[in-house]
Amino acid sequence: MSAPRLASTLPTNPDVIVIGAGAAGIAATKRLRKEGLSVIALEAGARVGGRAWTDRDAFGVPVDMGCSWLSGLDRNSVGKIARKRGFSLVSHTHAETDLFRGGARATAQDHADYAKAAKAIAKAMNRAGRKGLDVPARDVVPAGLPWAGAVQAWLGPMDYGVEFDGISTLEDWNGSSDQPSAFVGEGLGSVVAREAKGLPIRLNAAVTGIDWSGEGVRVETAEGTLRARACIVTVSTGVLAAGGLRFTPDLSAERMEAIHAVPMGLLMKVPMLFDGARLGLGENNWVTYWVPDELPMRACYFIAWPCGADYLFGNIGGALGWELSREKPEAAVDFALEELVKLVGSDARKRFVKGVRTDWANDPFVRGAYSCVRPGHAGVRETLGAPLADRVFFAGEACSPDYPALVNGAWDSGRRAARRVAKTLAGAGG
Ligand SMILES: Cc1cc2nc3c(=O)[nH]c(=O)nc-3n(C[C@H](O)[C@H](O)[C@H](O)COP(=O)(O)OP(=O)(O)OC[C@H]3O[C@@H](n4cnc5c(N)ncnc54)[C@H](O)[C@@H]3O)c2cc1C
Incomplete structure (x- = not known):
């Protein structure tokens, strides 16, 4: 399966900018379009999918370098998409x-x-x-x-x-329970990447900073600054903890503490x-x-x-x-x-x-495999997912209260954040 063809024209002054085109970013971008909002996703890497990545070059067959296991299949949103799109699910429940x-x-x-x-x-x-x-x-x-x-x-x-x-x-x-479970014959990364087809995503577009000091947001990249009414940040806690995105004004001490309480495992x-x-x-x-x-x-x-x-x-x-x-x-x-x-x-x-x-x-745009809450800090993911001033929203596996660390948790969090943004912007007279 080749890389998905992305939208060829991108909006210049979108309603919303999504930062990152992994599972959460793709889900958010899709949902925002469904809500009738204009959106652009900026992805630092040269491909979509982030930690959902099926490689075909190393061995000439699909190999999942990131997520590979669909867990809790009965309630797994990415599993549902895989089924709907006709991917082959190989049961791993009774391995x-x-x-x-x-x-x-x-x-x-x-x-x-x-x-x-x-x-x-x-x-x-x-x-x-x-x-x-x-x-x-x-x-x-x-x-x-x-x-x-x-x-x-x-x-x-x-x-x-x-x-x-x-x-x-x-x-x-x-x-939650991790069974029933399955692998995807064509690769789980392929399922996520397929969903990016036709979406307004710009690759090789690393965001360096987010200025939320005035009205709306100004999102800075090496090629210039984009303005929008709101943004959704989907980067990992590894990237946030390392200061990979500069926030103006700075993130609060409470939020920084929350980020450090959910470091990346490997x-x-x-x-x-x-x-x-x-x-x-x-x-x-x-x-x-x-x-x-x-x-x-x-x-x-x-x-x-x-x-x-x-x-x-x-x-x-x-x-x-x-x-x-x-x-x-x-x-x-x-x-x-x-x-x-x-x-x-x-x-x-x-x-x-x-x-x-x-x-x-x-990988400077990931810095680990997935997030893990330090003992003594259960419940802190809620703080991670809380928006800033109704214009900077957060999504990604680390913000998922029910399926943290998982690709379906990331997907659901992206959709949830997009719905929240749409509601907020509608309430603000958009
Ligand atoms: C080895 C491994 C095995 C795994 N196994 C499983 C599994 O079996 N089952 C399962 O359900 N989950 C598994 N996971 C976890 C799952 O892959 C992740 O939870 C999920 O893919 C995360 O999606 P996300 O959108 O939250 O983050 P990401 O996929 O990290 O997406 C964020 C995106 O933001 C981009 N980005 C970062 N910084 C910037 C910036 N400054 N500007 C613009 N873009 C930026 C990144 O390049 C990335 O594409 C595994 C992960 C790994 C690494």
Whole structure:
């Protein structure tokens, strides 16, 4: 699937400027047009989609470098779009686990212990969340579970993108169920990019500042200043925390505190192409192994042959992800391959064709993978989503109260912000 054809003429003095054309920006732009408002989206990068990105160049087949998993499919807005547009959804709801310990297949007892640890940790976290306790998940892990390390490695670095002591029990409790789930054969990034077709989006147009001191907003780019009645900011908390957008007047101390309370976690993906060998791993299976219950966790777990493709995804997150992001790309690929060889033997090295790693940590327009609320700050996402003076609005996964960190949360937040803008401008006599 080629890049979507965008609108060829762009409004010069739009009602609304959307900053960023990821899932939230695309959803907001579409909705604003439906509301009858003129709009332009300014995107710093050379493509649409942001963290929803299906690459076809690395392996010659679709590979999702950002989001790939549609979770909570029954209520997932992006899943609904994928279905409506005829994309192929490949169920991942009952995926099995290839489990290893000490370089050998896990025994039946190991499987039972792993399941027991997963259940006990989920139960302890839920109990804390239900009581309103906003503490690090690590604090409630029951003692004496031999597979506690593996469960925390998946949930911490590879799911939330942080070590297990960086997860808030209350924030986790407020989250929703992730099943049923599915991959998209053509790539989840393709679903999001497809929605940009015909939209007024300008690429390679980084916004440097937003002046909201007078009437309306003045949005500054390297090529000049655009004026509008309102804008919607969809950039990540990583970009906001790094001062990637200059606000005039400055953002309040309370809002800056909120931004820093929802920093970016990191999941680095390491897609690895093989020559068709399956290495004894089942298609779409989780591949997990025993690790000690110590922080920071050094592990790379895999998803094998998603949608039947000839590559598997290595997943490296949290502290190790940031560490490897400071090194050459080969370091992450070597680490992932070595971990795989320990599990399935040297055949993995012989049948390996090539590997790449994602670089969200070093992308100045993202700076991480997705947001994660620090323990002690549950509920702070509401502050992030609150508008400034009825003319600067915020959207993006970090502002999503119900599906934070997820592509559908980003999508819904964009639509919500657009509706809010339309209502506000209508009320102001527009
Ligand atoms: C490795 C990885 C795995 C993931 N896995 C999943 C998954 O399986 N399932 C799931 O649901 N979600 C997953 N996610 C999360 C999901 O991809 C994101 O939550 C979602 O795509 C975020 O969309 P957004 O619009 O909020 O932000 P973004 O996609 O970051 O969009 C913001 C846009 O703003 C642009 N921008 C930044 N600064 C400026 C500027 N100054 N001027 C103009 N433009 C600017 C950026 O280039 C970007 O395109 C994953 C993410 C990553 C990175």
